[in-house]
Amino acid sequence: PHLIRTDETPEHLAMALRDEWPSAGIVSSEAGAVFGSHAMNPESIMRNLSLFNILWDGGELQVGRVTRESFRLKDVRLSVSLQIQPGALKEFLDKHGALARGNGFLARFLITWPESSQGSRLMTDQPTGWPSLSAFKLKVRELLNTSPQFTQEGGIEPFLFYLNPKATQVWRECHDAIELQLGPGKPLNEIKDAASKVADNVARMATLMHVFRYGSNGAVGPESVTAAFDIASWHINETRRFLGEFSLPPEFSNAVLLDDWLCRRCRSEGTGEIPKREILQYGPNPVRRKRELDEALALLEELHRVRLVKVSKHQLIQLNPGLLSSA
Numbered sequence: 001p002h003l004i005r006t007d008e009t010p011e012h013l014a015m016a017l018r019d020e021w022p023s024a025g026i027v028s029s030e031a032g033a034v035f036g037s038h039a040m041n042p043e044s045i046m047r048n049l050s051l052f053n054i055l056w057d058g059g060e061l062q063v064g065r066v067t068r069e070s071f072r073l074k075d076v077r078l079s080v081s082l083q084i085q086p087g088a089l090k091e092f093l094d095k096h097g098a099l100a101r102g103n104g105f106l107a108r109f110l111i112t113w114p115e116s117s118q119g120s121r122l123m124t125d126q127p128t129g130w131p132s133l134s135a136f137k138l139k140v141r142e143l144l145n146t147s148p149q150f151t152q153e154g155g156i157e158p159f160l161f162y163l164n165p166k167a168t169q170v171w172r173e174c175h176d177a178i179e180l181q182l183g184p185g186k187p188l189n190e191i192k193d194a195a196s197k198v199a200d201n202v203a204r205m206a207t208l209m210h211v212f213r214y215g216s217n218g219a220v221g222p223e224s225v226t227a228a229f230d231i232a233s234w235h236i237n238e239t240r241r242f243l244g245e246f247s248l249p250p251e252f253s254n255a256v257l258l259d260d261w262l263c264r265r266c267r268s269e270g271t272g273e274i275p276k277r278e279i280l281q282y283g284p285n286p287v288r289r290k291r292e293l294d295e296a297l298a299l300l301e302e303l304h305r306v307r308l309v310k311v312s313k314h315q316l317i318q319l320n321p322g323l324l325s326s327a
Helices: 010-017 045-056 085-103 130-146 165-179 187-195 198-214 220-248 250-269 276-282 290-302 321-325
Strands: 024-028 061-063 071-073 077-082 274-276 307-309 314-319
Touching: 010 024, 010 045, 010 061, 010 071, 045 061, 045 077, 045 085, 130 198, 165 198, 165 220, 187 220, 187 314, 198 307, 250 274, 250 290, 250 314, 274 276, 276 290, 276 314, 276 321, 290 307, 314 321
Parallel strands: 024 077
Antiparallel strands: 061 071, 274 314, 307 314
16 A cells, blocks of 8 residues: 655545555655645645644544545544755745644644754764664564454544553643643743643553554553653643744844854853854854844843954854853
């Protein structure tokens, strides 16, 4: 079966899940092709995002047609795993961000925005063996070779899992820990859409961990729930950072980028100051022009994050020492 897909219209994806195989993954390391595809045009994006949401929820979709056969999509599975450059995603969010967040599409993702490792990627000798990776591949192949049970309509027959009593209690505590942070003025208030899905994602991941270790036997234990909550908590903090920065006006987002770059640069070089010309040469792209750099520096200076000093004919950017001592 054709499991891995990229640029799909909602109609073709639905038909492929019904007629070809009831499980698929929208997987891409260049997801600009997904977010910039025909399916994301203004006339079709609502249907596309809604289809993703229904499939994520394990819901049922009734597809009615006049010129073709109508059908019902039920008991199918869809995974979505996307890597995309920040600029391409920002362009998508500028156009469709209100819709993508308003209908819960972004909230369903486990978002990560890792810092660049450029400048520290030194060559190393590869290990003589990869025992953990080899064991992982063997387990994945074993799972892939396990034939699913199909329904009469061609979907995948779901099987029911339970959390054992201790796991249920841990899951409730995880749910409440997130819920207490959603109120006005609380840390997760601005990403309530994503934070409200954490408990759902914890249950899903805990079950996946259990199946990976023990197969479809027994009840899910508390150790799986705890591990899943650790992962979900890390991702919700990434979501908060990501959506927070992307929702800022350009002048503020430039200041955030510059602030982060200055802190990392000073820590790596063991210094507390950087020449301004060095930022124009090596700094983040959005502040390599004098006007944008001056605006970002003025904001950081107003917030007492940096201080501009003139030495001879050169300007130095001095970081607030507290930023380095709190690293």
